[in-house]
Amino acid sequence: MTAPAVGDHLRMDRRDFSTFLAALQSSGYRVVGPTIRDGAIVYGDIRAETDLPIGWTERQEAGTYRLERRADAALFGYVVGPHSWKKYLFPAHERLWTARREGTSFAVTPEPVDETRYAFVGMRACEIAALDVTDKVFLGGVRDPGYEARRTRALRIAVQCGQAGGTCFCVSMGTGPGVTHGYDLSLTEVLEGSRHEFLIAVGSEAGAAVLASVPVQSAGPDLDRTAERIVSTTAASMGRTMETVGLRDLLLSQPDHPAWDRVAKRCLSCTNCTMACPTCFCHTTEEVPSLEADQTERWRRWDSCFNLEFTKLHTASVRTSGMSRYRQWLTHKLGSWHDQFGMSGCVGCGRCITWCPVGIDITEEVSALRTPAPRAAVGAPR
């Protein structure tokens, strides 16, 4: 066969997946992907294919996540867990610069460029969409050097979902389950009877280069049709839906809707939803001086709009009530995000639903806000 090229649709036998991983590693990538840790599928280093959750799946519902054995030995037979790729591109804790005293003044040394070349193996369609969102956030205005360094080097190996999770609603958000763009390679796992293989769509030169040393053949229309069928079956079995028509205005025009108070009675302000969300980008900065006081470091750390100190001014915080903090999160994510970035901040991955300890469901909250508020409550003085 001729060398793989952009636009090719190729076939790879399941037995060659290890060769594929080895090709990534020998191309200099740090391969990261799904792996099981502490009872959940999270993202971590993948040294061998046995690090993948082979034969595992999970059951997700609002506030519930449980790993389960599959009847087959699928490599990607699950959806998304509590981690997202943002943990690599926008680490939870990152040094920005170091400063050293020099005489009466000081000198600042920016953090050296992170030259890690990640291969993200198993990016779902909603996660490719989340990447579009974080690209807009971190590269659309003032460019964040750390994000940019890692993002431009990263190889995106997508996987089209063969099943939907209980809290998924990518179809509503127009982000999945089919992978349409933004990949270097896009895989579809086909596991039917004794047939276990991958359809690979080549999206970039970098993706094609990796395949040079992997046994692949032309896919042929039969495999393409099978992949399409898999994706449409997944699309038809979404765990959740969300009506998005007019959503921005609906959210921003009803700051006094009683649904806000109702959800606030349940919300613990634990910040789980914002940590798990692949697009939440808020962070804080920290000064970490050395004990000798001649050197100091500036770090940043994930922060959350659910934290009381998040809006602290000298006297008090602006958003003291849990109601106002939940309202801020939702109106930002689904509403003002459009004003800021020209897109929704939600990609329908369902993480915030699954990982909310009290099972608050973003799709249900939107439905509640669509229910007209009782007359008395509309515009009532707060």
Added chain:
Amino acid sequence: MASEHFARPAPPAQVPMAPVPYEVRSQTAETDDTATLVLAPADGTHVPPARPGQFNMVYVFGVGEAAISLSGDASDSTVIVHTVRAAGRITEAIVRASAGQALGVRGPYGRGWPMDLARGKDVVLMAGGLGLPPLRPVLYEMLRHREQYGRIEVMLGARTPKDLVYYPEIQSWRHRADLRFQVTVDAAGRDWYGDVGLVTARIPDARFEPANTVAFLCGPEIMMKNSARDLEARGVPATAIWLSMERNMKCAVALCGHCQYGPDFVCRDGPVFRYREIRDRLSCREV
């Protein structure tokens, strides 16, 4: 509309988040907890000059940084003047900085006061407490080109006479015949001959032609909200009233998310906003 306010200034070409060393040239106490610092580049590198209403992130080595507005004369690009109140750990360290000490500066950030929209108009400046420092560059600019403006009415409110910053300068402004500078305090002893009461109570007295007026407001949110309401009631269009909003800020480059105010990032889209754009948000609690 062609206004410098709407031209979002290009972000300064610095390593984002890295402060540039400045040396404290002088530190002058204004009140018990407030000081004015004059800063000059420590090693020749300097940040671009700020316009009235813009702010810098001012950094204390090993402590952290805070958003501080330009309070000096914007036409003097050799130094940066900041007036800082010790409100917490970082600002305390800034206020305590002494001549010769190095501080860091990055900026300037944000959209300042729309100076060009005020030209040819009557001008109302209303300040509450430490809202005066961000308005002082406006006053300097207008007094330097006094002929370009109509009446200038300044209304300043403070808690007590002891909380007034720029006291000697206020005296001299009050003696000028080409502007009116009213000062009112919430509470005072028998040694205060000025007005006592809310700054909004000065509005009915102020002389300006409402339809031909531009108003710049800076102070506590409630003071700005009530002042804007009263100015509008006197006939100043909501489009001609501008407020400088304050929110928690960590990055000042619209990345950290802290300063979000509805769809706006205060650090980038503000801190100066047109009243008409934010009126709904001002009347909604905890936005």
